[in-house]
């Protein structure tokens with residue numbers, strides 16, 4: 001029995017399901033969660049969908065069908081038949097929901113991160129999948145759930161963002177085949193692209209300008225990096241939730257081996273996003289520094305201040321080169 005069949009069977013037996021994704025969710029996190037929500041509701045399940053911190057819901061995904069169903073962790077029931085975690089590599093990324101996780105009769109982990117810790121009773125983890133959205137699609141197929149335009153739109157949002165608009169290594173033949181099926185199911189491809197890629201706020205546009213002006217190049221490491229401070233956010237009125245795609249602007253620099261963006265958080269710690277420019281994989285570096293992610297796209301949070309976090313990354317990269 002395949003992983004998708006096993007999850008489909010567990011879902012078909014369940015009456016009450018809690019579904020969620022990781023803290024600071026990206027397009028695949030919210031897309032796969034909202035698609036699962038739509039599928040499960042249509043299948044007649046009682047679904048409680050939530051995020052560890054709803055305030056961190058990225059504004060460019062507000063348009064997705066099912067968004068209004070998302071609950072605060074406090075609104076969850078005492079227990080459920082199945083707790084479904086999507087696009088989540090480990091339990092710490094679900095922290096405020098740990099009680100709900102522990103009280104579930106069955107826990108299910110559906111993910112494509114290579115560093116997934118297999119933290120649930122049922123683990124459907126496939127690092128060769130383009131996105132968790134692709135795995136949710138396979139589960140829906142195994143369960144014979146009907147794919148309507150709403151679920152397809154959510155899945156497409158996950159697929160298009162996790163593949164970087166079908167430009168990354170994970171833009172596999174099966175990713176393109178899924179895109180075709182979703183488009184055929186009624187996704188407004190142009191509309192989704194406009195919402196996700198052409199709806200940035202004026203404050204964020206100005207913040208982007210500030211960050212791009214600061215771009216630096218470290219020759220021996222072929223490292224391209226920039227940073228965003230709390231003062232930048234205050235000055236422009238932008239929010240950190242809007243900055244998900246900022247690093248994609250940095251990775252456009254030719255010749256980069258590693259691309260890094262340092263974001264100063266409200267408590268003074270720094271969130272570091274990493275992307276591979278070419279062959280060098282950033283996943284192991286992120287893990288070394290206490291984070292995780294994919295081979296080519298990863299990140300971590302450091303308690304060091306902005307200046308020292310930049311030094312910390314350069315040292316880690318030099319150690320790896322040496």
Ligand SMILES: [Mn+2]
Pocket residue numbers: 028029087112131132162
């Ligand atoms: Mn993903």
